[in-house]
Amino acid sequence: MNDTITPAFQHVSYLWDADKAAQLEGDEVALLIYRSNLLGADLRLTNYGGGNTSCKTTGIDPVSGKSTEVMWVKGSGGDIGTLKKSGLAALYVDRLRSLRQRYRGLQHEDEMVELFNHCIYDLNSKAPSIDTPLHAFLPYKHIDHLHPDAAIAIAAAKDGKAITESLFGGRIGWVDWQRPGFDLGLRLKKCVDENPGIVGIMLGSHGLFTWGDTAYSCYLNTLEVVEQCASYIAGKSAEQKLVFGGQKLPAAEKEHRLRQAAALAPYLRGYCSSQQPMVGHFTDAPEVLGFINSQDLNRLAPMGTSCPDHFLRTKISPLVLEFPPDQDMHDAAAIHALLQPAFESYRLQYADYYNTHRHPDSPAIRDTNPVVILYPGIGMFTFSKDKQTARVAAEFYINAINVMRGAEAISSYTSLPRQEAFDIEYWLLEEAKLQRMPKPKPLSGRIALITGSGGGIGKAIARKMAEQGACVVLTDVNEARLNEAGEEFALQFGRDAVHTALLNVTDDQSAAAALDATARAFGGVDIVVNNAGISISKSIAEHSLQDWDKLFDILVKGQFIVSKAGVEVLRKQAMGGDIINIVSKNALVAGPNNAGYGSAKAAQAHLTRLLAAELGGDRIRVNTVNPDAVISDSNIWAGGWAEGRAKAYGITVDELPQYYAKRTLLNAIILPEDIANACFVLAGGMLNKSTGNTINVDGGVAAAFLR
Known part of the structure; x- marks a missing residue:
């Protein structure tokens, strides 16, 4: 498609500015950053910190002086919406691919991450992330790995593989759920090898890979695939008379919701801060109200989220309050009588989840308090170590709601098995990342x-x-x-x-x-x-x-x-x-x-x-x-x-x-x-x-x- 003609999209935002892109022509890394920032600006495509993008260019090996292929990919802990060159990892492609000779199988996945450091081309670049091999083995210049609500809704549907095949006519491949790592990179390559001509791959319960020969063609391909997913879900949703089984109770009036939220939030914060000070966030967004006021809330909420990027920030499932929307917030004794058993039950359930699925070398159990708290009729509270993390958790749970709604519209929603979820949440590499976090400032969380x-x-x-x-x-x-x-x-x-x-x-x-x-x-x-x-x-x-x-x-x-x-x-x-x-x-x-x-x-x-x-x-x-x-x-x-x-x-x-x-x-x-x-x-x-x-x-x- 000629990039001077603006394509029409209904479900995603087309933000490409041809004149601005033209100023970056010839600098593939600059175009990668530009594309990444555009994709990250649309929360329907990916959340803060979610997804990763890459491009492969030609560089000069400083040792041999010869040309070599270099992959630039979002580094560990970055965000594509705010990505700068300093947030990219730059690695030798041939060295990355040669690591296949060192790979000893799924039981030894984590040892490969250290070897990524021996493939670094730009010594000043960001540390490589676990998703690095997912880009390295794909033979494309530009690659996007995103977590769009519409795509994950299909990926998390009970018969998502069949839907993907039917919807795209074989143009999108399918790879079943697997934790990100070296083996998943090899499986993506195998999918491409066995399905020549595909323009993307759907990852079961996880997300989407798309690609192109140029930054623009990759961007456009990504939007078109997500648009097709979203249009399909919208059509199926229109056929349904009831969303989430229909409304169980009406949302309270806006002013009442805000009063109840302000009155209850400090109680919730106190309980959530039993192990460390937490900061809260409240939202009564339409997506939230549609979910928490529905007949299906008590069926879907305990199932938890599917995409790892979601539950890493929201915990595996939320706490649903059994408060009436008109609960008297001046009666402190009544509030505590309702909250104390609810939190105790949640903490015990989380401890049981940990003890049931832990491995001998699993990190110690973390904070057992909920991150997401749903108050039917009123809204959603999220609590975390700082405001940004609490807000982002809310955004991710709204994404999870969108995924559940879409999956229910086209089939039925499925979440990750608890063991798979635990293995992501308590992954030793995730623990190592947490341990590298800067020491909190004296007033953090206050x-x-x-x-x-x-x-x-x-x-x-x-x-x-x-x-x-x-x-x-x-x-x-x-x-x-x-x-x-x-x-x-x-x-x-x-x-x-x-x-x-x-x-x-x-x-x-x-x-x-x-x-x-x-x-x-x-x-x-x-x-x-x-x-x-x-x-x-x-x-x-x-x-x-x-x-x-x-x-x-x-x-x-x-x-x-x-x-x-x-x-x-x-x-x-x-x-x-x-x-x-x-x-x-x-x-x-x-x-x-x-x-x-x-x-x-x-x-x-x-x-x-x-x-x-x-x-x-x-x-x-x-x-x-x-x-x-x-x-x-x-x-x-x-x-x-x-x-x-x-x-x-x-x-x-x-x-x-x-x-x-x-x-x-x-x-x-x-x-x-x-x-x-x-x-x-x-x-x-x-x-x-x-x-x-x-x-x-x-x-x-x-x-x-x-x-």
Whole structure:
């Protein structure tokens, strides 16, 4: 097909830009990356981290100086949607194929992976993945291995092989399920040798291989094969009156679903975090609601997923909650009475799955808690070590739902045998990959909400928390400032690590809404930093009652409201946590023209002590950080405060920074980052047995010493 004519597709996205591709002409590796990114942009074709692509080119052997065939293939742990050249492994094709002489059979598959390293052409390239031989033995320049929902639906159908033969008239080969590895690569070659002229291979329960002589022909072939699969399923689905056996219960109204999800998520997070802190994700996507509200839910959900890429991220099967959609979420005892036996049963079932299928050399059992939790009528929760992994697990389970729906439309769905699933999940090579993962940062798996974090001290605290691995919720009353900070953080830390919520700390409904949004976004909260504030510096004669009320509303009442909302979530999780109050040196030191501000700060400091005394039994630590004279990027100096303090000290506004520095024992100017560091010390684990304490970050003001 002429690539200047845009083909029409209904079920996949044709994204090829001929002009852009023309600029890459002659660079097959660049075209491979371009093709890969396009394929990865369509979640109907493959998920984050799923699938792999390759091309074979001619390179110069640096030792012999002669031309040699080189295969460039997605390396271990990469993602085709975001693939760059650094994510490719480059290997000598002849050396890879010569490994056939060393291959000792299925029982010795894993030893071949080490030998891949002796075939590397580009020493700076990514480590080769287990799928490398699947590309090496196929005699095509460009190859795609994807996990499209439509193709897997056929591959996972009871009579998928017969359907593939009938649908494609022999143009697509079939290879029964087998774990990826060297032998599977040989079986793919055998299929091609025995079926000359085929344009792809369907892997039972797994996915699809397609190819072409050029990057474009490969891309087009992939889309056409998937389109044909999807069109076939769509036609069969249209013939059916009922999807998943029909609806068992209606979906609750959108607002109710969101309220229930926010209320339940912290409970679920607490149970899922029994072995390590987990971060959550919630979705009520139409695909999810169609499945969880169906007659067939209780038949299909326990069967588990078929594609290895799916269940490696979702566990073999989900936990289905037996909650009514209108469950009273204010009755904590009733919630625990329902959740505790459900989780205990799931953990026992998972342990039985492990003990039944383990081998003598299997890795130790991993976390027995569910990853996917289905709440009929409401939606799906997923929990994992970080937000991205939890979100991706949700995407993969939606793919699994699509696969089940398609397979049921054309035949009946089949999942992988439990032993095959276990052998993938507890594969020694997968375990080795997990062991190579970077050590978690101190705040990994933790969620921090910081008030007044659109700028100044609050923004610095949020940045420090994010740098140390936390998911952060930026809140502010200034929407423009908040949005700007949110975009900045998304660029720096990724959108999965940050959420924004408008929050007026003087409004309890606003605080509740912000905590609800936090629970839906991340599953709950671990660290609440009360930073929002204002300042008013006036003499007693000039100080109005309105000034006084404003100070106490924002500083004291605001700290109370946000802490109260945070405590409700922290108690649901039963994981402990931190409340950190940003107070002031002025809570301890009396000065002129400061009656309202100093009194409010003193009230904040004592409220810290009161809550520390009350919440210790919940393992909730409540501590204070006392800054002083943090001028950089701080709203505190707006509204006449700087002028008021300068007047009180008989100096000019420009002289304030040095004035404050000189009056400290360390002769130091205090920056927002200094306050952020103190907050991290309190929440980072080193002081997890400290509560009711105060850390002064003021450069050393003797009058503010506590003892």
